[in-house]
Amino acid sequence: MAPDNVHAIAPRTATELSGPIFARSADEDRNLVSGKGGQAIGSLMRLKVRVLDEDARPQPGSFIEIWQANAAGKYQHPQDQRDAPIDPNFRSWGRGVVDANGEIDFITIRPGAYPVPNSGGWWRPPHIHLSAYGSTFLSHIITQLYFPGDPLNEIDGIFQGIPDPVARERLVLKPDADSGIPEAALGFRFDLVLRGRSQTPLEN
Amino acid sequence: MTRLTPTAAQTVGPFYSYGLLTKEDCVVAGPTALGRHIKLVGKLINRDGNLCRDALIEIWQADAAGLYNGRDADADPAVKGFGRTLTDENGSFEFQTVLPGACPGSGNSWQAPHFAVGLFAGGLTRRVVTRIYTPDSPELEEDEVLTQLGKEAAKTLIGRWVSENTLEFDIRLAGEGATAFLQD
Numbered sequence A: 001m002a003p004d005n006v007h008a009i010a011p012r013t014a015t016e017l018s019g020p021i022f023a024r025s026a027d028e029d030r031n032l033v034s035g036k037g038g039q040a041i042g043s044l045m046r047l048k049v050r051v052l053d054e055d056a057r058p059q060p061g062s063f064i065e066i067w068q069a070n071a072a073g074k075y076q077h078p079q080d081q082r083d084a085p086i087d088p089n090f091r092s093w094g095r096g097v098v099d100a101n102g103e104i105d106f107i108t109i110r111p112g113a114y115p116v117p118n119s120g121g122w123w124r125p126p127h128i129h130l131s132a133y134g135s136t137f138l139s140h141i142i143t144q145l146y147f148p149g150d151p152l153n154e155i156d157g158i159f160q161g162i163p164d165p166v167a168r169e170r171l172v173l174k175p176d177a178d179s180g181i182p183e184a185a186l187g188f189r190f191d192l193v194l195r196g197r198s199q200t201p202l203e204n
Numbered sequence B: 001m002t003r004l005t006p007t008a009a010q011t012v013g014p015f016y017s018y019g020l021l022t023k024e025d026c027v028v029a030g031p032t033a034l035g036r037h038i039k040l041v042g043k044l045i046n047r048d049g050n051l052c053r054d055a056l057i058e059i060w061q062a063d064a065a066g067l068y069n070g071r072d073a074d075a076d077p078a079v080k081g082f083g084r085t086l087t088d089e090n091g092s093f094e095f096q097t098v099l100p101g102a103c104p105g106s107g108n109s110w111q112a113p114h115f116a117v118g119l120f121a122g123g124l125t126r127r128v129v130t131r132i133y134t135p136d137s138p139e140l141e142e143d144e145v146l147t148q149l150g151k152e153a154a155k156t157l158i159g160r161w162v163s164e165n166t167l168e169f170d171i172r173l174a175g176e177g178a179t180a181f182l183q184d
Helices: A151-155 A165-169 B138-142 B144-149 B151-155
Strands: A006-009 A044-052 A063-068 A093-097 A103-109 A127-133 A140-146 A186-193 B037-045 B056-061 B082-086 B092-098 B114-120 B128-133 B160-163 B166-168 B181-183
Touching: A006 B144, A044 A063, A044 A127, A063 A103, A093 A103, A127 A186, A140 A186, B056 B092, B082 B092, B128 B181, B138 B144, B144 B151
Parallel strands: A006 B181, A044 A186, B037 B166
Antiparallel strands: A044 A103, A063 A093, A063 A127, A127 A140, B037 B092, B056 B082, B056 B114, B114 B128, B160 B166
8 A cells, every 4th residue: 555645745955865874784794594503594695785876876885684584484573473494593684784886795595485374375475675775864765575587476466566567577686696605605686776866756 | 877767665564673673773862962852752543543563663853953963064973863663562653862953944944843754564565754843843834844735734744742751743644634744
């Protein structure tokens, strides 16, 4: 749903053109798979995210947060009541500030699909949630990243909720050997485009 | 020059609280911050009048002098300006902060003291944005956002003092008395 009571366009004042500055966090915050008891179960992958503005300029300082299910499709969240195994060596979140090239990478595993409760058989395709904060309060986006070729993508109500196939395709990770770790981790890339200061309002 | 299309937003989903929240995130201004220390509290209410739990609410504000951390060199370092919290099982949220000062707006105008608000909730396909004002600011009359909204819609952006240092503001997503949202 979208709220129907949008009455005015936000101006571009000091309020909108400033925004929180996030401290660099520890390198461990970008590694979701190194538990106390060993490596998390699942297909290891390295995800390289690059943050650009609409003019393809890197956006250093952007703050990225990701969260996802484990390889069994289970979230470490009290409201995930499904009887699927928790992986004690998998931490379901990562965060960090992108570098001077607008890039950041995370070591994680490919998440599993999971059933949506009371949905009559709907399973979410494997996906990684991502939040990105650019340089201003208005430049905050939350979205979901999908895996190329997964058949569940075609019937997922949330992914297909974006009507434009080209816009959907932009949420699909790109396999990229250079982003991987030889003989250890698959590589995937994701280019995220934040709206810039001269942005025109989104059609909704 | 290449023109890239902004990435499409998707719903925040139900399971994000561990990914996005730390306990200190609802503290916007530390104990040494200058100005009037207040609590900003409220509830999130949907179209049917039901309270919404587990929604992510973020605020961004100036310090007591109307200066923004990271933008204005003289801003109060004890005012981070940014806060983030989750509505609890009663749909309630609370921030600890200071009352922001008025700050310059477009042209020569002034903006009344306000909190910028961003809201993500399950079922919303993207973030919604609004502002919270206090009822007793002399700058309300000239504030550009309130002026653009018009009297009726502007009223929905004004909080109320429920105690000397507690400003209350309920966010109504839709229906009667719905909060006016701003297109970002």
